[in-house]
Amino acid sequence: QVQLMESGGGLVEPGGTLRLACTASSRIFDWLDMYWYRQRSGGQRELVAGLTIQQDASYKDTVEGRFTVSRDNAKNVLYLDMTDLKPEDTAVYYCKATNGPMYYWGQGTQVTVSA
Numbered sequence: 001q002v003q004l005m006e007s008g009g010g011l012v013e014p015g016g017t018l019r020l021a022c023t024a025s026s027r028i029f030d031w032l033d034m035y036w037y038r039q040r041s042g043g044q045r046e047l048v049a050g051l052t053i054q055q056d057a058s059y060k061d062t063v064e065g066r067f068t069v070s071r072d073n074a075k076n077v078l079y080l081d082m083t084d085l086k087p088e089d090t091a092v093y094y095c096k097a098t099n100g101p102m103y104y105w106g107q108g109t110q111v112t113v114s115a
Contacts, residue, residue, distance in 0.1 A: 003026070004022055005022070006093065006095055009110045014086060014113055017083045021077055022036075022079075024077070025076070030073045036080045040088075041090075049063065051078065089113050090112050093108060094107075
């Protein structure tokens with residue numbers, strides 16, 4: 001069982017920055033492919049960024065160049081550094097961990113970008 005806890009969300013003005021963190025309570029963190037998703041109000045959950053155990057990073061086209069995903073395997077933490085935030089980035093952000101056919105979700109953290 002893997003438990004995930006997101007943190008770091010909040011209210012930020014357009015153009016601002018935030019760092020989200022996802023802490024995993026698992027000794028197998030090194031073996032988990034990790035992802036950030038978001039869900040806007042009334043919308044579907046969408047993939048924002050991913051970082052595999054091989055350190056292969058991928059991004060949604062609308063965030064590439066503004067968001068950076070990274071992980072600290074020693075601390076069991078996945079990060080999402082978000083810069084130049086836009087109102088359309090407003091959403092609940094979730095982290096997801098996968099290990100083969102198994103997958104786990106965190107509870108989400110709200111990010112609101114507004115003047």
